[in-house]
Amino acid sequence: MINFQQVHKAYHVNGQAITALQPTDLNIARGEVFGIIGHSGAGKSTLLRLINRLEEPSGGRIDIDGEEVTALDANGLRGFRQQVGMIFQHFNLLSSKTVADNVALPLKLAGKLSGADLDKRVAQLLARVGLSDHAKKYPAQLSGGQKQRVGIARALATEPKILLCDEATSALDPQTTASVLQLLAEINRELNLTIVLITHEMDVIRRVCDRVAVMDAGVIVEQGPVADVFLHPQHSTTKRFVQESEHVDEQEQHDDFAHVAGRILRLTFQGESTYAPLLGTVARQTGVDYSILAGRIDRIKDTPYGQLTLALTGGDLEAAIACFAAADVHLEVLR
Amino acid sequence: MESLFPNVDWVEIWQASLDTLSMLGGSLLFTVLLGLPLGVLLFLTSPRQMFEQKAFYGLLSLLVNVLRSVPFVILLIVMIPATVLITGTSLGVAGAIPPLVVGATPFFARLVETALREVDKGIIEATQAMGATTRQIVVNALLPEALPGIFAAITVTAITLVSYTAMSGLIGGGGLGDLAVRYGYQRYQPDVMMVTVVLLLVLVQILQSVGDKLVVHFSRK
Numbered sequence: 001m002i003n004f005q006q007v008h009k010a011y012h013v014n015g016q017a018i019t020a021l022q023p024t025d026l027n028i029a030r031g032e033v034f035g036i037i038g039h040s041g042a043g044k045s046t047l048l049r050l051i052n053r054l055e056e057p058s059g060g061r062i063d064i065d066g067e068e069v070t071a072l073d074a075n076g077l078r079g080f081r082q083q084v085g086m087i088f089q090h091f092n093l094l095s096s097k098t099v100a101d102n103v104a105l106p107l108k109l110a111g112k113l114s115g116a117d118l119d120k121r122v123a124q125l126l127a128r129v130g131l132s133d134h135a136k137k138y139p140a141q142l143s144g145g146q147k148q149r150v151g152i153a154r155a156l157a158t159e160p161k162i163l164l165c166d167e168a169t170s171a172l173d174p175q176t177t178a179s180v181l182q183l184l185a186e187i188n189r190e191l192n193l194t195i196v197l198i199t200h201e202m203d204v205i206r207r208v209c210d211r212v213a214v215m216d217a218g219v220i221v222e223q224g225p226v227a228d229v230f231l232h233p234q235h236s237t238t239k240r241f242v243q244e245s246e247h248v249d250e251q252e253q254h255d256d257f258a259h260v261a262g263r264i265l266r267l268t269f270q271g272e273s274t275y276a277p278l279l280g281t282v283a284r285q286t287g288v289d290y291s292i293l294a295g296r297i298d299r300i301k302d303t304p305y306g307q308l309t310l311a312l313t314g315g316d317l318e319a320a321i322a323c324f325a326a327a328d329v330h331l332e333v334l335r
Numbered sequence: 336m337e338s339l340f341p342n343v344d345w346v347e348i349w350q351a352s353l354d355t356l357s358m359l360g361g362s363l364l365f366t367v368l369l370g371l372p373l374g375v376l377l378f379l380t381s382p383r384q385m386f387e388q389k390a391f392y393g394l395l396s397l398l399v400n401v402l403r404s405v406p407f408v409i410l411l412i413v414m415i416p417a418t419v420l421i422t423g424t425s426l427g428v429a430g431a432i433p434p435l436v437v438g439a440t441p442f443f444a445r446l447v448e449t450a451l452r453e454v455d456k457g458i459i460e461a462t463q464a465m466g467a468t469t470r471q472i473v474v475n476a477l478l479p480e481a482l483p484g485i486f487a488a489i490t491v492t493a494i495t496l497v498s499y500t501a502m503s504g505l506i507g508g509g510g511l512g513d514l515a516v517r518y519g520y521q522r523y524q525p526d527v528m529m530v531t532v533v534l535l536l537v538l539v540q541i542l543q544s545v546g547d548k549l550v551v552h553f554s555r556k
Contacts (some may be wrong), residue, residue: 040464042343043382052464054460054464055462078466078467078468080464080466081463081464081465082465082466084464086464088457088460088461090455090457092457092458092460093454093458093461094458094476094479094480095480095555096479096480096482096555097479097555105462105465105475106465106466109462109466109467109471110465110466136553139555140556158465163443164464
């Protein structure tokens with residue numbers, strides 16, 4: 001659906017070239033929710049804006065749905081942009097227009113609908129985001145979450161194929177964030193819309209994304225299915241994001257484990273195996289005792305997962321480790 | 336009345352008031368018609384905007400600054416040949432309007448440019464992302480969003496024009512200011528001076544409060 005070939009971007013500030021994005025290849029499939037995570041200045045915002053050419057690439061080629069976007073002229077680009085919706089961290093609604101007029105704006109600009117058809121479409125869009133009662137209000141009268149819902153309705157107005165989300169929940173409180181993410185997931189499912197979102201919060205990725213790319217200093221350092229990247233981070237940047245989101249301090253944990261006797265293992269369950277009574281079974285079979293040092297059971301999008309750090313003592317330790325290794329879990333022996 | 340204002344000819348005051356109002360109305364209309372596009376052009380070509388044109392913006396900016404730094408009294412006199420060319424006369428209300436417009440347009444255009452600059456860049460980006468043309472962005476996003484600022488600019492410009500009209504008495508422009516100078520100052524008739532100044536004050540007050548009301552009405556923040 002979205003294909004980057006050696007796309008790069010450099011800015012010139014006072015005659016000096018500053019690289020925002022190193023030559024990057026990227027593939028985003030139709031209908032998936034693709035997340036890009038990175039700290040500010042990592043280049044994620046540039047990457048997102050290259051998709052609809054709000055940023056002009058310095059080189060490389062971008063194809064979207066079989067169309068070479070980087071070759072479009074001004075007119076072609078405008079037509080293309082009508083097929084790509086975008087929502088923003090600070091909503092970017094027109095304060096001078098009512099909610100309904102904000103949602104109607106892209107349709108008016110495209111010259112697609114007018115009169116009763118336009119009103120009907122706007123009413124549908126507002127109903128979808130749950131704001132039918134607020135059509136006549138001005139943005140200043142709405143809460144942050146409601147403003148972002150208007151933003152989403154506006155982005156969906158021209159029935160785009162792709163929705164770009166620029167830190168769409170970063171200005172919202174946790175509860176509102178959850179409801180906006182839920183709405184995005186719903187739209188993705190029901191309209192089979194491809195969503196590309198950028199964020200600096202691992203939690204956002206975990207809740208809605210199918211795949212994730214981790215960016216650092218203009219480079220995608222790691223990418224893959226969210227569960228893989230989240231549960232088995234490879235790159236130091238990714239590890240830091242995961243630890244931040246789980247409020248884990250590696251050094252503290254290491255110090256704590258020093259006081260514990262026996263072997264230390266980390267088990268990662270995914271999908272149905274999360275609910276299997278593995279610990280009890282292994283303990284009975286091999287006579288080991290276990291204590292749980294750390295753990296969480298949660299969901300990544302729709303997939304349940306669990307991650308437990310165990311200390312094993314007594315019994316046949318090697319046999320226990322072999323049992324875990326043979327089971328449908330991912331095993332790491334930490335000590 | 337007679338004893339309080341012995342020198343005041345009320346018919347003349349009435350005529351002068353009408354002259355001031357028509358000078359103000361006429362010059363404000365043309366100032367807005369010319370200054371608004373000029374302000375938009377200044378904004379669009381300024382650094383880091385949609386049509387960034389360094390040389391063009393620099394030239395336009397210089398022209399605006401030159402016109403703004405010419406004292407209006409000088410402009411009135413320098414403009415006389417051009418005024419005759421445009422209106423056929425350099426006297427009266429018609430003779431005063433061209434220099435008033437030339438004097439106020441650069442000032443108003445700068446205010447418009449500033450008002451447009453106040454519009455959140457994110458709104459421009461959002462409309463660009465919708466596939467809007469520059470013209471659509473200006474008409475559908477920039478101008479509506481800057482409307483309160485533009486009304487404030489019109490108010491300030493109108494009040495500036497009121498004080499300019501007083502100076503146009505110098506070239507026989509007529510109006511209240513002219514009356515104040517000719518009777519109040521040159522003939523030592525303080526009562527005429529008093530009446531005209533009070534009338535000008537009332538006019539400025541009305542302009543300011545109407546302007547403020549419009550600004551509030553169009554502010555949705």
